[in-house]
Amino acid sequence: MSTSDLSRREKHYAFGGWQEVWQHTSHTLNCMMNFSVYLPPQAATGPVPVLYWLSGLTCNEQNLITKAGFQRYAAELGVMVVAMDTSPRGSDVADDSAWDLGQGAGFYINATEQPWASHFRMYEYVVDELPNIIAAHFPTNGRQAIAGHSMGGHGALMIALKNPGRFSSVSAFAPIVAPSRVAWGQKAFNAYLGHDTRHWQQWDSLCLVEQGQPLPPALIDQGLDDPFYPEQLTTELLETACQARGMIAHFRYHEHYDHSYYFISSFIEEHMRFHATALQL
Numbered sequence: 001m002s003t004s005d006l007s008r009r010e011k012h013y014a015f016g017g018w019q020e021v022w023q024h025t026s027h028t029l030n031c032m033m034n035f036s037v038y039l040p041p042q043a044a045t046g047p048v049p050v051l052y053w054l055s056g057l058t059c060n061e062q063n064l065i066t067k068a069g070f071q072r073y074a075a076e077l078g079v080m081v082v083a084m085d086t087s088p089r090g091s092d093v094a095d096d097s098a099w100d101l102g103q104g105a106g107f108y109i110n111a112t113e114q115p116w117a118s119h120f121r122m123y124e125y126v127v128d129e130l131p132n133i134i135a136a137h138f139p140t141n142g143r144q145a146i147a148g149h150s151m152g153g154h155g156a157l158m159i160a161l162k163n164p165g166r167f168s169s170v171s172a173f174a175p176i177v178a179p180s181r182v183a184w185g186q187k188a189f190n191a192y193l194g195h196d197t198r199h200w201q202q203w204d205s206l207c208l209v210e211q212g213q214p215l216p217p218a219l220i221d222q223g224l225d226d227p228f229y230p231e232q233l234t235t236e237l238l239e240t241a242c243q244a245r246g247m248i249a250h251f252r253y254h255e256h257y258d259h260s261y262y263f264i265s266s267f268i269e270e271h272m273r274f275h276a277t278a279l280q281l
């Protein structure tokens, strides 16, 4: 693993800790990548647990850190928060004119089809390369949790399901819980994985739950005025599947809330405290 060009691009003091943005050459994605790290005050004196955050379509490493207001709670609870860009980027990286495919829409899977396969390996980046960089360069104690929004909620749930025992907890705002069954997911999976839907199942949270994969304690919030609910998000499909298997998964539905970071900022404190409890803080 080469992280020799890891360089800090931003550093801001916030709630007694540091909100930073870093850049490096990703050998997984074959491009430059940005990720953000919030270092709580406790990280100055010892290792802390990490919450990985996966953002949604059109996002990058900035959306969470500038809009969610999580830093106050991460500082109080002593949790490092890492957020990454949502796809490989660059003029030599395949793209699409639509905002729900290509750059900004990596779907946290490993593409097998060209022209995407040479760069679009966000699953491997989030599961292997980035955590190795975090462990090597930042004061972590090895305990991890994962969360995300929309496409990133799909990513967080799917990654937690595919990696039993790795994450103490998972949470999601308005996640795409069954990408194989909805337009956003079908468009992306057809492009990135090809037309054989049998290859899609390993990247689909609902399929993984139905196959018997275990889920760590989960918290899922959905706004009832979200324009993408229920067509793209199909929240109840996962809720029913989790209930049938006795999983510890709390699904909450909130009147008036939409799909935006105003929704996320309204409940981010509860998600931070949920993860802190699971991380045994």
Ligand SMILES: N[C@@H](CCC(=O)N[C@@H](CSC=O)C(=O)NCC(=O)O)C(=O)O
Binding pocket: 055, 056, 057, 058, 059, 063, 067, 099, 149, 150, 151, 152, 259, 260, 261
């Ligand atoms: N076309 C619009 C809408 C894109 C959008 O709503 N993106 C969401 C995630 S949707 C599912 O993954 C988002 O988080 N947007 C960023 C934000 O800061 O709100 C557009 O292009 O903006």
